[in-house]
Amino acid sequence: MIAPRRRVAVERIMGTAISVHVVGDVGADAFDHAVSACFDELRRVDGVFSPYRDDSDILRIARGELAMTDASPWVAEVARECARAEAETRGLFTAMWSGVFDPTGYVKGWSVERAARAHLAPLIESPGAVAAGINAGGDMQLFTAARSDRTWNVAIVDPGDPSRVIATVPVRDGAVATSGGAERGAHIVDPRTGVAVAGAGSATVVSASLAHADVWATAAVVAGFDDLGWISRAGRASGLIVDGCGRVRRWVDGVEISVGDGAVLDPAAR
Numbered sequence: 001m002i003a004p005r006r007r008v009a010v011e012r013i014m015g016t017a018i019s020v021h022v023v024g025d026v027g028a029d030a031f032d033h034a035v036s037a038c039f040d041e042l043r044r045v046d047g048v049f050s051p052y053r054d055d056s057d058i059l060r061i062a063r064g065e066l067a068m069t070d071a072s073p074w075v076a077e078v079a080r081e082c083a084r085a086e087a088e089t090r091g092l093f094t095a096m097w098s099g100v101f102d103p104t105g106y107v108k109g110w111s112v113e114r115a116a117r118a119h120l121a122p123l124i125e126s127p128g129a130v131a132a133g134i135n136a137g138g139d140m141q142l143f144t145a146a147r148s149d150r151t152w153n154v155a156i157v158d159p160g161d162p163s164r165v166i167a168t169v170p171v172r173d174g175a176v177a178t179s180g181g182a183e184r185g186a187h188i189v190d191p192r193t194g195v196a197v198a199g200a201g202s203a204t205v206v207s208a209s210l211a212h213a214d215v216w217a218t219a220a221v222v223a224g225f226d227d228l229g230w231i232s233r234a235g236r237a238s239g240l241i242v243d244g245c246g247r248v249r250r251w252v253d254g255v256e257i258s259v260g261d262g263a264v265l266d267p268a269a270r
Contacts, residue, residue, distance in 0.1 A: 004023050004024045004025070004130050004150075005023070005024065005025065006021060006022070006023050007021070007022045007023075007026065007031050008020065008021050008022075009031075009035040009039075011039045011042075013039065013042045013043055013046055014042065014045075014046050014050070014107075014108055014111075014136070015052070016108075016136060016137035017136075017137065018039070018042065018112070018134065018135070018136045018137070019134070019135045020034075020035050020038060020039075020120065020132075020133075020134050021131075021132065021133050021134070021135070022034075022120070022123055022129070022131075022132045023129075023130040023131040023132070023150065024124075024126070024128050024129040024130030024131065024145070024148075025126070025127075025128025025129065026123055026126050026128065026129050027126075030123060030126065031123070034119045034120055034122070034123055035119075037115075037118075037119040038115045038116065038118075038119040038120060038134065041111075041114070041115045041118070041119070042111055042112070042115050045074065045107065045111040045115075048071070048072045048074055048075065049074075049075075049078070049103060049104070049107045049111075051102065051104055057071040057072050057075055058075070058101070058102070058103070061075070061101065062100045062101070062102075068101075078095075078103045078106060078107060078110060079095070079101065079103070081106065081110065081211070082094070082095035082101075082103050082106050083095075085106065085215045088215075088233055089215065089216070089219040089230065089233070090230070090233070091191060091192060092191075092192075092218075092219035092222045092223055092230060093105065093106075093191075093215050093216075093218050093219045093222070094191045096191070097189050097191035097194070098189075105188075105214075105215075105218055106211070106214065106215065108136060108137075108139065108214065109139055109175075109177055109210045109211045109212075109213065109214025109215070110210075110211040110214075112134055112136045112139065112141060112210055113141045113175065113209055113210035113211050114211075115134070116132075116133070116134045116141040116143075116210075117141070120132040120133070120134060120141075120143065121143050124143050124144065124145040125145075129145055130144070130145055130148045130150050131143060131144045131145065131148065131150050131152065133152060138178050139175075139176065139177045139178065139210060139213075139214060140152075140154065140171075140175060140176045140177075140210070141174075141175045141210045142154075142171050142172075142173065142174060142175065142176075143173055144172040144173055150172075151170045151171065151172055152170070152171045152172070153168055153169070153170055153171075154168070154169040154170075154171060154176050155167075155168055155169075156168070156169060156178070156204050156240065158201075158242065158246060159180050159201035159202040159242055160201060160242075160244065160246055161246075166240075166242065166248060167204075167240055167248075167250070169204075169206055171206065173208070174206060174207060174208050175206070175207055175208065175209055175210035175212070175213045176204065176205075176206050176210075176213065177204070177205050177207075177210060177213035177214040177216075177217040178202055178203065178204040178205075178217060179202065179203050179214070179217040179218045179220070179221045180201055180202030180203060180221055180242075188218060188221050188222065190222050191222070192222075197221055197222055197224070198244075201242045201243055201244045201246075202221070202241070202242050203217045203218075203220030203221045203239060203240070203241045203242075204217060204239055204240050204241075205217040205220065205234070205237055205238070205239040206237060206238045206239060207235075207236070207237040207238075208236070212235070212237065213237065216230075216234045216237060216239070217239070219234075220239065220241055221241075225241055225242075225243040225247065225249065228241075228249060228251060228256055231251045231254050231255075231256070232254040234254065236253055237253070238250075238251065238252045238253065239251055
């Protein structure tokens with residue numbers, strides 16, 4: 001049996017490699033249009049929220065040069081979602097960790113999901129399409145045509161040994177987000193202490209929404225390996241946490257489970 005065709009496009013946006021993957025018989029014009037629209041939207045988001053561009057709305061707000069009400073409407077939307085996330089995580093996630101509004105930890109997941117749903121999800125309605133997805137530095141929003149039996153199998157690697165796969169996540173329609181310091185060092189700050197987190201090696205969350213998964217992956221890292229008291233508040237989601245010694249804890253829909261090495265982690269998203 002011949003494997004369906006796979007088209008891939010990659011751009012570097014928001015300081016990371018973002019790749020679009022489309023599986024199946026999708027016309028070149030449709031693919032190019034969807035990819036261009038997706039990447040263009042992410043560049044516009046970066047122009048509003050980048051912490052590295054002096055002219056971004058976020059830095060202008062921080063400097064007192066721009067009122068939030070005069071900024072892009074995206075800013076108010078993200079501020080509302082960050083406030084909700086802070087309440088749901090009980091402070092494990094916040095956009096105010098530095099004392100000023102900094103939604104950097106939320107924007108990537110939110111914007112990638114938003115662009116994917118607007119520009120990539122419609123592609124799977126094409127008669128020959130099988131699946132479409134986007135990967136932003138390891139955080140993914142994935143779609144599969146209802147008529148297809150294809151599954152995205154996402155490998156989760158050991159943060160202490162990137163050559164070792166510790167779990168496989170089967171996803172048809174959903175999102176996978178991973179947070180931790182394996183690649184960027186201890187960059188996640190515990191907002192309760194103001195100190196960079198050094199506990200969990202990584203946390204991966206599987207959910208229907210990348211914005212939701214990203215928030216709870218960050219919250220998991222902040223809570224640390226020994227604290228799973230928050231999982232009942234994470235809603236319909238699954239995940240795993242790996243500490244610096246390679247120990248693994250897995251949970252599904254608010255309940256911790258015990259599985260062996262090389263396990264399949266059933267996602268909440270179907």
